[in-house]
Amino acid sequence: MSRKYKFRDQDKLYFVSFAVVHWIDVFIRDEYRQVLLDSLTFCQEKKGLEVYAYCLMTSHVHLIIGTHGAPMADILRDFKSFTSSQLRKAVTEHPQESRKEWMLWMMERAGGRNGNNNGFQFWQQHNHPLVLNSNFLLQQKLEYVHTNPVEAGFVDQPENYLYSSARDYAGGKGLLNVLLIE
Structure with missing residues (x-):
């Protein structure tokens, strides 16, 4: 990973943001999706992850996060590693997963091409963390996270x-506990 x-x-x-290898529509x-939500909740409760915004799309995840616990890189490394193994298991065991063989083949193919893995890769390697060091940037990314499903045509x-x-942020209650950005 680049120093940048x-x-x-x-x-x-x-x-x-991080995506499934080959942008496979897993979620x-x-x-x-519940595997991701449960894992984020675990990281909040046990590792000190602070979630300020999130959006789970079909092939990728967007987060605005902070921490006063474990180092952020360690939290995300553990999160991605754990969810990778749990999601592989969930795909393998899902009785109605018609794309099972294809998805596992694509992930094994990606893992075989990457020396950092043991022949299987669920997530793309990079996270490209962007520090939100201004109110403008923070608001811009918050809007981006929340309008992603609108831009994709999932909701209006x-x-x-x-x-x-x-x-x-609209005054309701979502699936995760989030810290609202004022």
């Missing part, structure tokens, strides 16, 4: 997308 894309200041908020099933209003913190 490291978590340098643990006291800052960061925008991160179309509730069971798979950000707060109508269930797998996003947009409903928290």
Whole structure:
């Protein structure tokens, strides 16, 4: 990973995005999305992860996060490693997963091409953390996270997308506990 894309200041908020290898649309099933939500909750409760905004799309995740616990790079490394193994298991065991063989083949193919893995890769390697060091940048990324499902054509209003913190910012209650940015 380039030096340019490291978590340098643990006291800052960061925008991160990460995607499934080959942009495979894995997160179309509730069971798979729940693995991510449960893992984020665990990181909040046990590792000191602070989630300020999130959006789970079909092939990728957007987060605005901070920490006053473990180093951010360690939290994301553990999160991606754990969810990778849990999601592989969930795909393998899902009785109605018609794309099972293809998805596992694509992930094994990606893992075989990457010396950092043991023949299997779920997530793309990079996170490209962007430090949110100005109010303008923070608001820009918050809007980007929340309008992603609108731009994709899933909903007409950000707060109508269930797998996003947009409903928290609209005065409702989302699926994760988020710290609202004032």
